Amino acid sequence: MAPDVTAAKPAEGVSVPAGTGRGSLGRFLRWDVLVGMLLVLVFAGGSAGSPGFASIDNLSFALGDLGEIALIALAMTMLVVAAEVDLSVASVLGLSSALVGSLWDAGWAIESIIPLVIVVGAGCGLVNGLLVTRLGLPSLAVTIGTLALYRGLAYVVLGDRAIAEFPQQYVDLAVNDVPGTPVPYPVMLFILLAAVTGVVLHATGFGRSLFAIGAQEEAAQFAGIRVKRIKLTLFVLSGAIAAFAGVVYTLRYGSARADNGVGLELAVIAAVLLGGVDFDGGRGTLGGVIAGVLLIGLLRNLLMLNDVSTEIQSIVTGLLLIISVITPRLVAAVGRRRIPAPASSPPPPES
Amino acid sequence: MFIFPRRLASTAALVGLVSLGLTACGGTTKDSAQQGADPKASAAAPASADPNAPIKEGLKIAFLPKQINNPYETIVDKAGIEAAKEYKGEAKEVGPSDASASSQVSYINTLIQQRQDAILIAANDANAVCGPLKQAMSKGIKIVAYDSDAAKDCRNLFINQADSEEIGRSQVKMLADMIDSKGEIAILSATANATNQNAWIDFMKDELTKPEYKDMKLVKVAYGDDDDQKSFQETQGLLQAYPDLKGIISPTTVGISAAARYISGSKYKGKITLTGLGTPNQMREFVKDGTVQQFALWNPKDLGYLASYSAAALASGQITGAEGEKFTAGKLGEYTIGKDGEVILGAPFVFKADNIDEFDF
Numbered sequence: 001m002a003p004d005v006t007a008a009k010p011a012e013g014v015s016v017p018a019g020t021g022r023g024s025l026g027r028f029l030r031w032d033v034l035v036g037m038l039l040v041l042v043f044a045g046g047s048a049g050s051p052g053f054a055s056i057d058n059l060s061f062a063l064g065d066l067g068e069i070a071l072i073a074l075a076m077t078m079l080v081v082a083a084e085v086d087l088s089v090a091s092v093l094g095l096s097s098a099l100v101g102s103l104w105d106a107g108w109a110i111e112s113i114i115p116l117v118i119v120v121g122a123g124c125g126l127v128n129g130l131l132v133t134r135l136g137l138p139s140l141a142v143t144i145g146t147l148a149l150y151r152g153l154a155y156v157v158l159g160d161r162a163i164a165e166f167p168q169q170y171v172d173l174a175v176n177d178v179p180g181t182p183v184p185y186p187v188m189l190f191i192l193l194a195a196v197t198g199v200v201l202h203a204t205g206f207g208r209s210l211f212a213i214g215a216q217e218e219a220a221q222f223a224g225i226r227v228k229r230i231k232l233t234l235f236v237l238s239g240a241i242a243a244f245a246g247v248v249y250t251l252r253y254g255s256a257r258a259d260n261g262v263g264l265e266l267a268v269i270a271a272v273l274l275g276g277v278d279f280d281g282g283r284g285t286l287g288g289v290i291a292g293v294l295l296i297g298l299l300r301n302l303l304m305l306n307d308v309s310t311e312i313q314s315i316v317t318g319l320l321l322i323i324s325v326i327t328p329r330l331v332a333a334v335g336r337r338r339i340p341a342p343a344s345s346p347p348p349p350e351s
Numbered sequence: 352m353f354i355f356p357r358r359l360a361s362t363a364a365l366v367g368l369v370s371l372g373l374t375a376c377g378g379t380t381k382d383s384a385q386q387g388a389d390p391k392a393s394a395a396a397p398a399s400a401d402p403n404a405p406i407k408e409g410l411k412i413a414f415l416p417k418q419i420n421n422p423y424e425t426i427v428d429k430a431g432i433e434a435a436k437e438y439k440g441e442a443k444e445v446g447p448s449d450a451s452a453s454s455q456v457s458y459i460n461t462l463i464q465q466r467q468d469a470i471l472i473a474a475n476d477a478n479a480v481c482g483p484l485k486q487a488m489s490k491g492i493k494i495v496a497y498d499s500d501a502a503k504d505c506r507n508l509f510i511n512q513a514d515s516e517e518i519g520r521s522q523v524k525m526l527a528d529m530i531d532s533k534g535e536i537a538i539l540s541a542t543a544n545a546t547n548q549n550a551w552i553d554f555m556k557d558e559l560t561k562p563e564y565k566d567m568k569l570v571k572v573a574y575g576d577d578d579d580q581k582s583f584q585e586t587q588g589l590l591q592a593y594p595d596l597k598g599i600i601s602p603t604t605v606g607i608s609a610a611a612r613y614i615s616g617s618k619y620k621g622k623i624t625l626t627g628l629g630t631p632n633q634m635r636e637f638v639k640d641g642t643v644q645q646f647a648l649w650n651p652k653d654l655g656y657l658a659s660y661s662a663a664a665l666a667s668g669q670i671t672g673a674e675g676e677k678f679t680a681g682k683l684g685e686y687t688i689g690k691d692g693e694v695i696l697g698a699p700f701v702f703k704a705d706n707i708d709e710f711d712f
Contacts, residue, residue, distance in 0.1 A: 052464035061460045109378020162452075164478035164502075167379045175482060253453055255479035262451060304461040310419060310448040 031276035031328045032288025039295045046302040053305055060182040064175070064252070066297040067186035068093065068245040068261070070290070072268045073275075074190075074197045075238035077289045079139075080272050081201070083214040083281025084132065084231060087143040089242040090264035091150035092124045094257075096246025098154040101163030101256025110170055114247055121243020122236050124150055129235030133228040139235075147265070154258040163256040174251035186248045198286045206230070214281025270317065271296050274324045295320075400671045402678075407667045410440035412469040412659065413462050417499065418450035422712040423630070423651060424473060427498065430655030431471065437681055438663050452476030459483040463490060469662035472506070473498035481505040493665035497658040503691055507665055507672035510658045512649040514695045515547070518602070519554025521647065521699050522627065523564065526598045529624045529644060533566040534597030537589050539610055539627075541577040541603040551602050570596070575606045582609035590619050601627035607646060611637035631702055631710040638704050650700035651712060657683055657696055 047054035072089050079086055096117045103113045124146065131142045178188050201207040212220040213227050221227050250256045275292030277284030296317060303313050414431055416424035428444040435442035445462070447454035452475045460483055462470050470487060474480050474496055484494050484505040494506040501509075526536060538555065540548045552572060559569055570593050575582025582605055590596060601607035607627040614620055615637055629646045637643045660680035661670075670676040672692045679685050686694050702710070 052466075055464065058460070058464045065457055065460075104381055107380050107382060109380045111378035162476055162478065164481075165381075167383075170379070171482075249453075253456065253476075253479040254482055255452055255476050257452060257476065257479075259451065260453070263449070301457075301461070304445075304457065305464055307443065307445060310446070314448070 031324060031331075032285045032291060034327070035275060035288055035291040035295055035324070039291050039298070042295065042299055042302060046298065046305075050302060050305050053302055056182045058301070058305075060177055060184060062297055062301040063182075063187045064184035065301075066293055067184065067190060067252070068249050069264065069267050069271060069297075070190045070293045071186070071193065071245045071248070072238075072242050072264070073271050073289055073293055074193055074286075075234065075241045076268050076272050077275070077277055077284065077286055078197070078201060078210055079234050079238055080269075080277045080279060081214050081281060081284050082210045082231060082234060083217065084139040084234065085143065085269065085279075086125075086128060086139065086235060086238045086242075087265050087269075088124065088128060088146040088150055089238060089245075089268060090261045091147045091154065092121050092239050092242035093246035093249060093261040093264060094259065095124065095150045095154040095157065096121055096243035097250040097256045097260040098158035098258045100247055100250045101161070102158050104166065104256070105163050110167055114244075117247060118240050118243045121246070122240040124243070125236040125239020126232070128239065129232040132235065133232050151258070151262075158256065158258045160258065164254055166251055166254060166256075171251050171254055174248050186252070194286065194290060201286050210234075211282055214278075214283070216282070267296070270321055274321055276324065276328065278328075279325075292324075400673070400676055401668050402670075402676070404668045406438045406663050406669070407468075408439040410435070410438070410468045410663055410666050411466070412440055412442045412471065412662050412666070413465075413467045414442065414444040414446075414655075414658075415455060415458050415462070415470060415472045416444065416446045417455075417473045417475050419444065419446040419448060421450075422632075424498070426651045426710070426712050427473075427655035427658075430652035431659035432655075434656045434659035434681060435663070438660070440659075440663055442659065450475050452479040455480050456483050459487060463487050463492065466490075467492055468666040469493040469495060471495045471497055471658050471662055472501060474501040475499070477502045493662060495658055495662045495665065497654060507692060508661050508688065509691070509693045510654060510661060510696060511693050512651075512654050512696045513547075513699070515550040516554050517695075517697075518628070518647075518699055519551040520558045522551070522600050522602060523555050523558040523567075525645065525647060525701065526600055526624060526626050527564060527567060529626065530567075530597045532564055535568050535570045535593055535595050536598040536600065537570055537593065537596055538572045539582060539585055539589070539599055539601040539603075539606045540572060540574050541606060543574050545577075545603075548602055555600065555602075575601075575603075575609060577603055577605045579605055579609045582606045583613050586610040586613045587617075590614075590617070590623065596623060598624040598626070601625065601629075603627070604629050604633060604648075607643075608633040608637075611642050615640055615642040628699075629702075630712055631707050632712060634702065635707055638702070638707050645701050645703045647699040647701050649696055651710075653683060653700070654696055656681065657686065657694065661686070661694060 052058055076086060076089065099117045099120060100113055103116070104110065128139070128143055128146055131137050132139045173185050175184065177184050201210065209220065209225045209230060212223065212225060213230065217227060246260070249260055271293040272289050273279060274296060275284065275289030277289060299316065300313055303316065412435060414428040416428055418424065432442040432444065445458055447458065455472065455475055456479065459470065459480060463486065470492055472480065472484070472494065477500060481502045484501060488494055495508045495510060496506040497510040498512065538552060540552060556569065558564070559567060571589060573585040573589055575585045586599070586609065589599065599610060601610050607625065607629040610625055611634065614623060614625060620642055625643050626646050628648050630648060634643060634646055657680045661678065664670045664678040665672065670678050670688065672688065674688055674690055676688045677685055688694055
């Protein structure tokens with residue numbers, strides 16, 4: 001236990017000078033804080049301008065609609081912080097949905113289907129992780145491959161059939177709100193898992209080692225962090241969560257299909273990037289990601305309520321993403337000019 | 352701290368397996384769930400219909416196609432929106448840019464929040480849209496499925512563009528008219544197990560047993576698998592194997608356009624009569640160059656028009672969706688609701704050289 005914590009200390013030193021926390025201006029202009037403020041702005045504007053937006057029904061639906069994306073984003077945040085990415089999550093979700101459908105159709109009990117597909121999802125993640133860590137392949141390439149592979153398997157399992165009529169008590173768990181609140185069950189689960197992830201990422205040695213790996217993998221390795229094992233764990237976790245999200249998705253829509261969740265991985269990665277996590281790794285906060293998920297979801301909901309066409313919705317989301325990638329760099333540049341950098345400031349390694 | 356000892360991992364796996372085995376017996380399976388299902392689906396007593404109720408003014412209705420920017424669906428929805436102007440309603444089209452099962456769900460929720468009077472949907476997945484549609488119905492919003500049905504208890508009406516019997520029989524009649532009910536004919540279908548096509552072909556065969564077609568002989572049903580290349584080759588094969596062939600019916604849009612392409616470039620052009628189900632854009636050049644005289648499909652404009660009027664009739668209380676109720680759909684006249692809340696559009700629409708340019712899909 002102890003070595004982990006000490007090992008992480010130099011890592012902290014690596015991640016800090018990379019840009020955040022430079023004086024009060026820098027702190028105030030941190031992107032994740034800005035996203036949070038933008039979220040409040042969208043919410044306030046929506047409540048004032050669009051009847052029906054702030055209604056409990058609508059918000060509850062909008063939250064429920066984000067459930068799977070939010071769940072997968074938790075694991076994705078940790079991966080991206082460690083400078084890896086998993087593009088196969090939506091295909092794992094589809095495979096999980098197809099498995100749920102075909103096993104249910106074959107007469108299996110839902111209570112055994114759910115753990116089984118989560119194990120299968122973890123297996124998918126394990127394959128990703130092994131390819132990345134043992135063969136040293138870039139995760140972007142590996143998971144583009146498995147994105148196609150797992151989706152293909154989903155079609156092998158279920159073909160182009162659609163299985164419906166799942167047991168009502170489980171459908172209720174995926175759709176209904178926790179009694180007395182406007183929060184759907186999957187979102188409640190997300191809140192709990194987000195709290196755990198937040199603590200792990202920002203308050204434990206494990207979390208610090210993720211930032212260390214993302215910022216400088218070699219340095220982390222020399223500092224005694226078991227880089228490969230940690231990455232493998234993250235991929236397995238990502239696969240398992242994606243498979244669980246597949247179960248939620250299937251029950252929520254009441255329809256198991258091999259093409260469920262096509263393209264969802266982009267929504268997840270968009271939310272993670274919008275939340276201010278650096279795609280090069282080593283930087284980001286979970287709070288930012290949660291704000292990012294909510295911002296994308298509520299903005300889309302608001303635009304739809306105002307009959308804005310899908311094309312414009314895509315354009316708005318796209319612009320927001322580009323701004324989210326540019327702004328922190330601009331702010332960092334401005335900050336550097338305003339506060340004279342200490343002489344020892346290392347030259348930026350790239351870009 | 353996150354270095355899992357091997358023992359821990361295998362223990363976890365064991366616990367997982369055991370719990371899997373335990374829950375396997377006595378869990379919730381498909382059979383037990385079906386036993387538990389209560390037959391209350393039809394319990395919601397429909398309000399009684401008032402056939403004489405006038406169509407309300409200012410009804411808000413929304414078309415939710417499978418996908419926007421799909422030329423076929425655009426024609427259907429535009430015609431529906433035009434129809435709404437006739438009865439002084441406000442209609443619009445909203446929808447996802449991808450034809451996925453789930454993306455329609457967000458739109459249904461939005462339409463509920465906007466308090467539409469009726470939602471018209473071409474369902475991407477009959478079940479995935481069911482929950483939200485039920486929610487809409489519970490708030491008094493009328494649901495009309497068109498083009499592609501939603502599950503029966505999640506909508507009030509389904510506007511069916513294609514009655515299998517009507518389509519099958521009319522194809523034979525159309526070909527018989529063109530070849531004077533004489534000679535060998537063949538069918539070029541999609542795949543051997545395509546549900547729609549097989550239903551139509553059964554009705555075609557039945558129609559051919561009638562005395563007026565005694566001089567027509569069906570020599571072969573070929574399958575082009577809805578693949579352009581394969582359909583092309585199958586057409587070639589048919590014409591070589593049966594030199595006396597007079598006509599081909601291809602009840603699939605892929606098949607008919609591939610067959611037309613082969614015939615238009617072969618020595619058989621003008622000697623063989625091709626008809627079937629096709630879309631105007633695919634068939635235009637072959638109608639213009641004389642390869643094909645006429646082919647059929649339902650008229651998408653009428654489909655949208657009828658759907659729009661049926662939604663207005665529902666929202667005004669003229670009908671409730673029960674079998675046997677009648678309503679008037681503007682210029683199309685009176686329609687009767689059939690079994691399971693289905694309204695059938697009518698005979699397929701025949702496209703010819705003189706009307707094909709009015710359609711773009």
